Amino acid sequence: MSQTLTEVPAVAVIGVGGTIAMVPTSAGGVSPQLTATDLVQAVPGLAEHRLSVVDFRRVPGAWLSFADLDELLAAIDEAMSAGAAGVVVTTGTDSIEEMAYYLDLRHTRPEPVVVTGAMRNPATAGADGPANLLAAVVTAADPAARDRGVLVVLSDEIHLAARVQKTHTTSPSAFASPNAGPAGRLVEGTPRWLTGPVTRRSVPTAYSGPAATAPRVLLHTVTLDDDPAFLADAESRMDGLIVAGMGVGHVPAVLVEPLTKAAAAIPVVLASRIGRGPVLTGAYGFPGSERDLLDRGLIPAGFLDPLKARVLLRTLLASGASREQIRQVFTADVS
Template sequence: MGVTLYAMGGTISMAGADRLDGAALAAAVPGLETLGAPLEIRDREPVGGGSLTFERVLEVAASAAEAVDAGAPGIVITQGTDTLEETAYLLDLVWRHGAPLVLTGAMRNPTLAGHDGAANLLAAARVAESPAARGLGVLVAFNDEIHAARFVRKRHSTSTAAFVSPDTGPIGHLVEGRVRILTRPQRPEPLPAPGATARVGLYTVTLDDDPALLTAFAAGLDGLVVAGFGVGHVPAVLVEPLGALAARMPVVLTSRTGAGSVHRDTYRAPGSETDLLGRGLIDGGYLHPYQARVLLKALLGGGASRPAVAAAFAERG
């Protein structure tokens, strides 16, 4: 049995007015014949990356687990890149198999000069069947780089090198078609797939922010992620509302900068990280805001208590 490919749409499949299915995608990739076995193709209803949902992603995760149990050495998922960093992290939270699950896509569609989808799909398939990639969880293969889902981010709107891991760099590369894993990051135990839906918001702090906007935004939420300035700061006017919100639901503090960790005990002014954590906010660590929202939504959807949420962020952030 070969690597199983789940084709979910996105730029990689957009050929003018037509949309390529998995078989057409595979047929356009020179070099796939060098794999150990032909791809097993399982098409999903195509949808843009921006319209993916937890439910749809978790359904593919369950099907992928069945494919691995049936003998697939690894899994490839193609999708739109708009939310790829978030779907990769969600999948990594629940993926319990040693077999690699590899996400990829394209920044240029097949009608454009220099389209990158074929190269990315070949790279992803090679990673998915590679024994060297076993035990690494969910990976992203793009531009001949291999990124851990835990660290990857989309950092450019159009570049074919859009995916980067700012805090770590890629964990491996493809060199002359060979999968080279350079480091093996620690991976926490997977979580149970969430069985319910939780309403979790992401609020990005801005210059001269308005506490009324924050309060209105958070109404009716089950949890909140705050993307603060720098190492986890907010305007002083937001301190009281955030403390009140943290008293009724989990509120996670992250940084809007795109790299680096929030601090715990460096600054002490009103609105500093020390002030906010002392008011009950949860330290998001190195998790960027989009990942923190995925984790919080998954935890709350699984029925986690506030202490369990705090413990999970302490372990994974």
């Protein structure tokens, strides 16, 4: 039985920019100029939904800052407080896997937040933005999306913010969740869920400790024959450090000393540069192995990829979490 328009849950669409909002410029290339209203009006099928529209930003995804995302969280909360059953955020895909995860760490209400974008701009043949926006609105309006936190919807796939990764620079099907697969798919315009709600990490606005102001968190990707000079005195320059190690969490022997020194002073999190699979905790025992590094005070990232590990560590530091609280959050058994 079809719903009447007044029975359809209200969805707020908040435009942030990105390729989905880009049009050609006189100087060449494209830039984000379309408003959120422009995007909504260009999508067949959205007339069946009750929508409110907020033109929040018109910027490339690479320009976003954590300060922008804090303002975006306030806009999301305002929309939900005004009665929206869900919120759709249109943004750039360059940073979507990081920004969606940050929103997920901060968003604690049951109403869903669905982040979407496009790989092809509106002036391109086969532009994917309209279909992605429609799928995102349908997902945000689905009662089964409640209590799932922040979702990323592109190419008719629904991904959890904590799992999704951008896996291709240009393909319309660029997004995947390598460690678990999508949480759902759009089938004939309807969300079909493949998993139930999962246990999520969330970071309180403030822990009991002093919050770091704009904490500096370095992400260092370990490479063959790496130079320890890059990590020398990292603890004096940074508030936290993410190490994207080789394989299951290994580093060259020359990095053991600077990492040991850093871990004695600041939180150092060990992730894998692979982006698929977990960091191990006890399989190998040589200097620079995951077991050796964890014994020296590094914190395992589990299944979190390096980009999301950096977002989580920075969010915890900005909230005043202690070293022990940071360790507990990273090592918690969550999906």
